[in-house]
Amino acid sequence: MMPGAQPGSGRQGAPANAALAAALKESGCSYASLAHRVNELGRRQGHESNYDKASVTRWLQGGQPRGNTPELIAAVLSHRLGRPLAPAELGFIADRQRPVVARALAYREDVAETLHTLAELGSTDISRRSLLGAVPFVAGALVTPQREWLLWLVENQDTPRLSSAADGGRVEQVHAAISMFDEMDNRFGGGQVRASIVLYLSTEVVPMLQQRGAPPHERRQLFTAAAKLAAMAGWSSYDNAEYGLAQRYMTQALRLCAEGGDRVLGGQILAGLSHLSTNLGQPEAGVELARVGVATAKHAGSPLGLMRLHAMAARGHAALDQPREASKSLRAAEAQLEASRGAEQESPWVRFLDHHYLAAEAALCFRDLGNAAEAENSAAESVRANADRRRRQAISRSVLATAYLQQNRLDEAIGTAGEALDTLSGVHSERSIQALRDFRSRLRPRRGEPMVRDFEHRSRAVLGSAA
Known part of the structure; x- marks a missing residue:
């Protein structure tokens, strides 16, 4: 056992929160004792919690406790050590002092903090777009939301499955808005509708959930509807090539979804x-x-x-x-x-x-695996089936063009790519544009041919200059 390691902790190496680890070691307080004393002190102050040894392990791994818990931890350890300690001295950050772009990557235990984060993220998104448009996608930040979601899943195996159908009143109103946004997204792309989704979510739906008094069943349905809207905000941000924002909205959507079950x-x-x-x-x-x-x-x-x-x-x-x-x-x-x-x-x-959706996704798989004949069949099926969904049409035509190109059928490839370019008229979807750029990049070895040069010239207005 490493020096200072607690029996049964199962952790090796230095903890992420070294300040808390040092205070725990100095105080002689076990994980279970700290959790028990925090629960007890919280109850005396009117805050119910059920922390345990696993909770302390998460704090040592860098997790930020919910609400006023950092103050309670500091109070317990101050009493044990006989000197005052502030939460910051234990490695805890006052949550609302962190930039919203950082907080929005976190899956918070306290759903009130999630609602606050979503409201602030939406407000900043609407009023100060330049601050958020270039926030990065952080692959490593996906680990904690996955783990927390899986823990919720294990702990709620016996929770009754509620219907997602609207029961009337406020829930029905939110579902009607979701349907409207969904229709606009399918027809015109995420770039056209994302601002409306964000505004409605942050100024109408989040305040509903911050109010008290709704029956539990209605409240859970509202959380589910809010999760759907947050996911739509993420998907439309993705469609607008704002990948960091997409990740943040989807992460918060997952937390809201746990509340709705x-x-x-x-x-x-x-x-x-x-x-x-x-x-x-x-x-x-x-x-x-x-x-x-x-x-x-x-x-x-x-x-x-x-x-x-x-x-x-x-x-x-x-x-x-x-x-x-x-x-x-x-x-x-x-x-x-x-x-x-x-x-x-x-x-x-x-x-x-439906099966047309699966055909479109299968076409992308076959394209990436170099199976051109299967990619052609699947993409052609998707093109035929999605005449009223121009974003899907544009993407599937681009994949079909690539399949033709992989089979050295240049005339058909260029003709199909030209149809994809026409489909993009009036569609605000960076995903569709990126799919066609992917095809154009595959034309580089054949740039000397006149029809390739003509396509590159024609596509500049929509796709920008070729690299």
Whole structure:
């Protein structure tokens, strides 16, 4: 055992919060004793908590306790040591003094802090866009939300599954707004609608949840609806190439979803984070997030939701050039699609999913694996099926063009890419633009051919200059 290590702690090496570790060692206070005394002091001050040894371990690993808990920890250790200690001397940061872009990466134990963070993030997003537009995607910050979500999942296995259908009143109003935003997003792209989603979420829905007095069932439904809106804010930010913002909104969405208890929606939020990770060059994280999503939704009665999660795992495996694993995940997705009894029997959060969606995702997998014939078949099916969804049309046409190019069918590749370019008219979707840029980059070895030069010239107004 290392010097200073506590029996049964299971930790090796220096803790992330060395200041707290030093104070614990000096005081002789065990993990269990500290947790018990913090709970006891909190109850005397009107704050109920159930901290235990695992909670102290999380604090030592760098976790920030909720609410006024840092003050309670400081009070307990001050009493044991016989001298005053401030939370900052124990490695704790006053949460609301941290920049919102940092706080929004955290999955907070205290949902009140989550609501405060979302309100501030939305306000800053709307009024001071230049501060947030370039915030980075932080792959390492995905680890803690995954762990905390899995802990919630284990601890709430027996929680009753609530219907996600609106029961009227405020819940029905929020669901109506969600439907409207969803329709606009599908038709015009996320860039056109994201500001409206953020404004409604932060100025209308978050204040509803900060009020007290709603019946528990209604409150949980409102949390679920707010989680859906936060996820939509993340997805539309992603569609607008604001990847760091997308990660932050989706992380907060996951925390709200735990409060609502909707496992289907939780799986879909994890699917969005998986998609984001894989497309930003972190396919290992994409696969892990999809696996957590499958664990979340496997007993939630949603084959379509599981279909999407298996498709996301396939995307990650394809990006990692793992054809066997990608094929296995695609077969699992197809099996779930066949198991579904139709969209009307599914949660409203997944009714947009169908075999055409799977065809589009499979086409991307086959493209990345270099299986041009299969990519062509799947992308062509997606193009035929999604005439009213211009973003999906543009992406699938770009993938189809790449499949033609991989088969050395240049005329068809350029013609299909030109159709994708036409489809982008009136669609504010950076994802669609990036898909077509990917195709254009594959034309570099053939830049000497006239039709390639013509396409590059024509595409500049939408795609910018070729590198």
